[in-house]
Amino acid sequence: MPTLVEIVPYDPEWPLHFLEAEADLRGRLGPAVLAVEHVGSTSVPGLPAKPVIDMDVTLTGLSAIAGAGACLVDAGYEPRGNRYDDDVWAFLLKRSAPDLRVSLCAPRNRTHRHRLLFRDYLRCNEDAAGAYARLKEQLAKRFPFDGDRYTSEKSAFIQEMVSRARAQFR
Template sequence: MGTFVKIVPYNADWPRLYFETRDRLEALLGDIAEGIEHVGSTAVPGLAAKPYIDMDVVLKHSTQMEDGRARMQAAGLEPRGSRHGDGVFAFMLRDPLPGLRVYLCPPNSLTHQNRLRFRDILRQNPSIANHYATLKMALAEKYKNDCDAYTRAKSDFIRETLNTDTSPASAP
């Protein structure tokens, strides 16, 4: 049996938890990190999400990945590997909820850039965010015991959204 999928209503504490965690990650990785961003659904005000704060840490140099991984493990985060072959390495802290997922990203990571674009599109377009929330709730019910299938099932919507330039900043 896979991992249980649970979507919870937006929690106004998520931004504060991001900033607190960012400060800890800066202390842990600051000399090798170019930047730390809040990504994923918890980064979109009002959006229901799985109760995990998703964060991307962009490294200054790809040669620092092993050092970053060692520091993350030493800090107690569970290594989850590089699941998409894109050089991004995932870590997780499951308890207490909300949990934490941190992704170490090489410089110029397309995965990281797409996460920022998708986050910003959802922040700027409430109708798209609402549609995404509805989709996530339906998929969470359909794949309630398979988090990987749930994530795969969202990918068409995410890809479509990224390929449709809907952000006000890009309008003529």
């Protein structure tokens, strides 16, 4: 059954939800964790977003993903697979908002690097963050029950911001 693409105003509690989830993940996954990063729209102060805390967990290597994934499943996360064939494995924990989406990856993963560049660019470029907010709201209205289309329609904008970030953060 399709779910509604819901964009809500920024919630100043989102960073706290991230910190709680980060502590839980580090406790569950132990020494395999190199870093836990808050990514996605909830990581950008002031940006409207779907009420989902997106987190990238960098592990010691690809070989650690299977064990970490099993740990997440045991904790109630739904496996969402490796949708883009990029060695990033997603898991979703549905709860009374916000949900948690955890992506497991190895060091130097390209998708993870792009997410960080995009996040950091939006954090320091108010105009870009505003344009992204408007785009998200327009797409949520156009594709209210098509999350895949909503996501794919943002791709060109995201790629442009990643390119700008590369140039800015050199």
